[in-house]
Amino acid sequence: MTPVATPFFFYFLAALTLLSAILVITQKNAVHSALALILGLLAQAGLYLMLYAPFVAGVQIILYAGGIMVLFLFVIMLVNLERSQKEEQFNRQWLVGSLAATALGGLLVAVFIKGKALFPTSSTQIAEASNTQQVGELLYGQYMFPFEIASLLLLVAIIGAVVMAKKRI
Amino acid sequence: MVPITTLHYLVVAAALFVLGVIGVLTRRNVVIVLMSIELILNAVNLNLVAFSRLWGLHGQIFAIFVITDAAAEAAVGLGILIAFFRNKETVNIDEVDLLKW
Amino acid sequence: MLDYVTSYLSSNTTPGQAGNVVWALIYILIVFAGVSIAVMAMNWLERKALAHFQIRLGPMRVGPHGLLQPIADAIKLLTKEDIIPENADRLVFWIAPLIILCASFAVYVVIPFGPTHAITDLNIGILFMLGVSSLSVLGVVMAGWASNSHYPLIGSLRSSAQMISYEVAMGMAVVSAILMTSLNRSGTGTLSMIGIVEAQQQQQIWYLFKFFPLGFIAFAIFAIAMVAETNRAPFDLPEAESELTAGFHTEYSGLRWSLFMLGEYAAMIAVSSIAVTLWLGGWLRPFPNALTGATWDLAFSLLPGFTFLVLAVVAWVGVIRMPKHSYFRMQTLGLAGFAVLLGLIGLVLFAPPVRDRIQDIFWFTAKVAFFMYMYIWYRATFPRYRFDQLMRVGWKVLLPVSLGVLIGTAVVGMVL
Numbered sequence: 148m149t150p151v152a153t154p155f156f157f158y159f160l161a162a163l164t165l166l167s168a169i170l171v172i173t174q175k176n177a178v179h180s181a182l183a184l185i186l187g188l189l190a191q192a193g194l195y196l197m198l199y200a201p202f203v204a205g206v207q208i209i210l211y212a213g214g215i216m217v218l219f220l221f222v223i224m225l226v227n228l229e230r231s232q233k234e235e236q237f238n239r240q241w242l243v244g245s246l247a248a249t250a251l252g253g254l255l256v257a258v259f260i261k262g263k264a265l266f267p268t269s270s271t272q273i274a275e276a277s278n279t280q281q282v283g284e285l286l287y288g289q290y291m292f293p294f295e296i297a298s299l300l301l302l303v304a305i306i307g308a309v310v311m312a313k314k315r316i
Numbered sequence: 317m318v319p320i321t322t323l324h325y326l327v328v329a330a331a332l333f334v335l336g337v338i339g340v341l342t343r344r345n346v347v348i349v350l351m352s353i354e355l356i357l358n359a360v361n362l363n364l365v366a367f368s369r370l371w372g373l374h375g376q377i378f379a380i381f382v383i384t385d386a387a388a389e390a391a392v393g394l395g396i397l398i399a400f401f402r403n404k405e406t407v408n409i410d411e412v413d414l415l416k417w
Numbered sequence: 418m419l420d421y422v423t424s425y426l427s428s429n430t431t432p433g434q435a436g437n438v439v440w441a442l443i444y445i446l447i448v449f450a451g452v453s454i455a456v457m458a459m460n461w462l463e464r465k466a467l468a469h470f471q472i473r474l475g476p477m478r479v480g481p482h483g484l485l486q487p488i489a490d491a492i493k494l495l496t497k498e499d500i501i502p503e504n505a506d507r508l509v510f511w512i513a514p515l516i517i518l519c520a521s522f523a524v525y526v527v528i529p530f531g532p533t534h535a536i537t538d539l540n541i542g543i544l545f546m547l548g549v550s551s552l553s554v555l556g557v558v559m560a561g562w563a564s565n566s567h568y569p570l571i572g573s574l575r576s577s578a579q580m581i582s583y584e585v586a587m588g589m590a591v592v593s594a595i596l597m598t599s600l601n602r603s604g605t606g607t608l609s610m611i612g613i614v615e616a617q618q619q620q621q622i623w624y625l626f627k628f629f630p631l632g633f634i635a636f637a638i639f640a641i642a643m644v645a646e647t648n649r650a651p652f653d654l655p656e657a658e659s660e661l662t663a664g665f666h667t668e669y670s671g672l673r674w675s676l677f678m679l680g681e682y683a684a685m686i687a688v689s690s691i692a693v694t695l696w697l698g699g700w701l702r703p704f705p706n707a708l709t710g711a712t713w714d715l716a717f718s719l720l721p722g723f724t725f726l727v728l729a730v731v732a733w734v735g736v737i738r739m740p741k742h743s744y745f746r747m748q749t750l751g752l753a754g755f756a757v758l759l760g761l762i763g764l765v766l767f768a769p770p771v772r773d774r775i776q777d778i779f780w781f782t783a784k785v786a787f788f789m790y791m792y793i794w795y796r797a798t799f800p801r802y803r804f805d806q807l808m809r810v811g812w813k814v815l816l817p818v819s820l821g822v823l824i825g826t827a828v829v830g831m832v833l
Contacts, residue, residue, distance in 0.1 A: 237344065
């Protein structure tokens with residue numbers, strides 16, 4: 148892509164991500180929050196593509212937007228929502244909580260700006276064409292043990308979710 | 317225009333993180349709290365992938381594992397929510413205040 | 418500017434790889450128009466073929482042999498009243514068909530009609546297709562929820578549960594086909610769609626026949642799963658009229674329902690294209706290695722023209738058999754004009770410059786058309802699966818078999 152397009156796409160996708168995050172935490176209707184989160188996840192997949200990580204972008208779309216959000220939508224449909232829409236949406240300590248979180252954010256940004264000298268300025272250009280091959284080699288080579296543990300974790304999560312949601316064990 | 321560096325991505329990730337924390341701390345609806353936790357995990361993922369461009373593919377591997385963990389955690393968390401909702405008929409997180417009922 | 422446009426013509430890649438935005442847009446418009454025409458033709462073919470399977474005639478009035486029926490249907494749907502249920506969530510109600518439509522059409526970005534005839538060739542092509550087609554589940558869930566009524570809610574829950582169940586088996590079958598691409602000379606597999614067909618070309622075998630019967634079983638699993646994925650018979654309980662009054666799109670009327678139908682048919686063509694690319698050799702002609710030589714090449718290259726000429730002859734037979742009454746004059750003339758048009762297209766396809774360029778697109782389209790006909794055949798032949806039977810097949814039959822095929826393919830690929 149020409150150099151003009153990269154900042155445009157970055158600002159567009161970043162604005163979309165942040166806007167959808169704001170919509171997630173402020174919407175009264177949980178279904179609208181879920182829709183905003185889906186939009187944010189897809190915009191984030193675009194950001195991953197810009198960071199030369201096509202495999203992670205694909206995994207994000209399949210798992211996060213296509214799997215986890217379907218789960219969320221199912222559960223939102225199962226729990227009764229009309230009553231919760233008429234209740235208070237924000238709890239009593241919303242101001243203190245927001246201020247504390249913003250202070251944390253300010254701390255993070257201050258750390259980034261002060262420590263800017265520590266980052267290498269030139270990025271090692273990762274070849275995008277063989278990204279999947281390299282991820283596969285690393286995943287099944289060096290990170291084989293965490294891979295197996297992750298599959299065990301998913302098995303435990305499946306059994307746990309089934310036991311939790313059953314009416315009678 | 318300023319060329320887009322890693323710092324830009326880190327700032328976006330920090331903003332996402334802050335928004336997720338605000339969501340967790342201020343909302344009453346349990347489902348929206350869980351969705352804010354997903355926002356936090358996404359911010360961490362963006363951070364990891366942004367750094368992996370500088371220092372090799374290990375960040376992307378870690379990001380894949382984080383996404384897997386997020387799926388498992390969302391499944392179990394929503395299972396707990398359904399079990400809780402079946403007993404108490406509400407999704408208000410302020411009503412989860414008994415250790416045993 | 419003109420250089421930008423004409424410089425693409427000399428490059429030998431897809432517009433996405435050449436970075437040429439103008440040609441990418443042109444290709445997108447061509448694909449969009451082609452898919453819309455294909456959906457209308459599929460609509461007509463379904464009604465006529467279903468009718469003939471059931472020993473009746475189907476639409477005969479609107480055009481000669483009902484050829485203008487899709488246009489009449491489109492006009493009817495466009496002019497219907499747009500009804501929104503009373504307590505429906507308006508934003509979600511409006512967005513649900515758009516999500517299904519966008520998810521179905523976004524898949525066409527990577528479908529390869531030829532070695533350079535694709536909009537782009539993503540490195541993660543097959544991953545992109547699986548991911549984007551799984552986004553249509555979200556549209557189904559939201560359509561059922563936003564309708565604020567019992568039948569759509571149950572229909573959408575059933576439909577989305579069915580879709581996510583069969584996605585797993587589909588993904589496993591796809592992975593076992595991708596494994597076969599790694600048996601190349603270069604030693605690395607590829608996820609890009611054009612790369613998969615080129616791998617089949619290099620290994621000189623369609624993956625349908627590779628490691629027989631493993632490739633065939635993987636293809637069969639994908640073929641069954643894709644019928645379930647698109648909610649078509651015999652897995653169409655969520656939208657069956659006698660069971661659930663049209664399921665998740667009950668409350669949609671007019672243009673919104675036509676968006677659902679367009680999305681469903683586009684998804685059918687998209688997953689058929691995935692199956693053709695992965696197992697049936699994409700744009701390769703049949704027997705590229707067993708029947709080589711200039712004469713066989715010539716014979717196979719004459720087939721597109723012959724196909725259209727045969728269709729023109731069939732249409733002409735229909736003209737001859739029309740009743741000789743003055744009321745039928747318009748229809749007879751229309752059908753005769755259609756037959757002449759088909760014949761002209763056939764003759765144009767005989768000309769050598771067109772003949773060489775049309776080969777890849779013709780074979781790809783012919784294979785996808787075969788799959789479309791199979792869809793209609795399944796609908797006419799098989800009784801509907803009950804929902805628990807459907808879920809049992811998806812989880813207890815297809816998933817273990819696909820896992821077995823995956824392990825078998827990996828072991829055989831390593832050993833041989």
